[in-house]
Amino acid sequence: MNPKRISYIFRQAFKSMWRNRMMGFASISSVTAVLIILGFVLIIVLNVNNLAMVAKETFDQIAVYIEEGTEDEQIEEMGRSFRQIDGVMGVAYQTKDYALERVKEDWGEDAVYLQDLRNNPFPNTYIVQLSDVSKSDEVIAKIETFEGVDEVRYYQEAVNTLIKMADFVKKFGAGIIIALLLISVFIISNTIKITVLSRQREIELMQYIGATNGYVRGPFILEGIMLGLLGSVLAILLIMLGYNYTINYLAGRYVALISGMSGYLVGVEMVLDDLIIIFLTIGIGIGILGSLISLKKFLSV
Amino acid sequence: MIEFNDVTKIYKKTFTAVKDINLKIDKGEFIFIVGKSGAGKSTLIKLLLREISPTEGIITYNKQDINKIRKRSVAEYRRHIGFIFQDYRLLPKMTVYENIAFAMEMICCQAKSIRREVPLVLSMVGLSDKAKYYPDELSGGEQQRVAIARAVVNKPETVIADEPTGNLDIETSKEIMKILSEINKRGTTVIMATHDREIVNHFHRRVVELKNGIIIRDIKAGGYNNEPEED
8 A cells, every 4th residue: 555545545534524424423423322331331240240259259258067065175176177278267266155145246125035045046156267269169078077067158159149140240241242233333334334325426436437446445444443433432531431420429429338349349440441442442343344344235336 | 459259248137238249449449339228338338347247258458358357457447448427427525626636546646647637638628717616516518528527537548438418408519529529539549329310420430330239230430310210
């Protein structure tokens, strides 16, 4: 490609964008709209994902209930053995009396209902602190082999639910994103088709004059690229502003929630780089694809 | 320079548009292709532009079989030919000057040579003073003159005109013909499809007459209605 040709293609693309500015505006808006929805899905997926990750890190304790009537010596022996298990950071013993006391404290005035209990229903418990959450399954399996262990409780279910949720959102999000991409390619190709149709005579003429396909296609493809690019830049700006605003709004409104969740929410600056790359790639890709689809029909003369 | 050898074009396997065409056109000739609408004039032109391919036979341009030109080289081939349409096909959002410059930009040409050549062809067709006008501010005859200027600005070897006077009155048509003759005098081959008897008879040139897709007459210099037909 020589510079003359490139300059021609650029001039043509800009001219045509200006001439068809209303259509161009529609195309840019459609790209922006699609990308914003895409951005929302991405951000939600990221946040749920992050939430699951953080939760997984937080739930790093295993409660081991000890059978009624186990000898104190044996209990002490168990504690020592638990400490030896790979993946265990520390062990804390909690007697059944202590457990009852804590519940009474928690219940406050309602604790009167506990007065009538003939037996303390709480078991003696070891709280096992994990050093490595990923080894939780192995640790649990080992602990369960000990004599005197009644039950092992791990907040795995909660974590699993979260992970499943994240998975679902991811798959659901991926589905939406694919659907949206197809829709946006369709919209752009239609828009470019309208541009191409409105310039069909020009294209025909170019082909009669003997313009090469590069000349014929170039301006349209560039126009598609520019439309996609502008749409994605606009979407990036809007997402940035919108996301920041949302976080600030939540922070102002639900201070407690946010302070508790600050670790769970992904800040806009953390996703911005990826978002920019994703949006620009997709925007430009949509533009090129849309142009090519529309041009395919018109290059047969 | 241009040769049709036993060329037949059948559309959709049933409709024979032209049949067994044998035609030789030399460089620098001026040739009318006449016949009623549906006689096969347009098909002949489309074949020559390689818009369509013949069902049978061979068309050569400068001894090259044009249907053996690869798809990507068709554009190259068409640069040998300047094409003039019945309906002018000027781009409405461009001025006269831009319309002509467009044809140059499309295939070559530095801005400098565009600035030099466009005024030259404009003066040849007598529209130097209309360079900044838009097509819809011009009369039909003027628009066709712009279209002619656009067709010749790249100095093609051959100019093909498809009913160039079809939408014009006789006086304006004669002006157009004068310009085409002038172009021909400079050595360009001119092929003009028309059903305008008056024009053909006014200019004594080679006439190839088509009827139902067959060449029924090929006269060196003659008219269209020498032997009035009955049908």
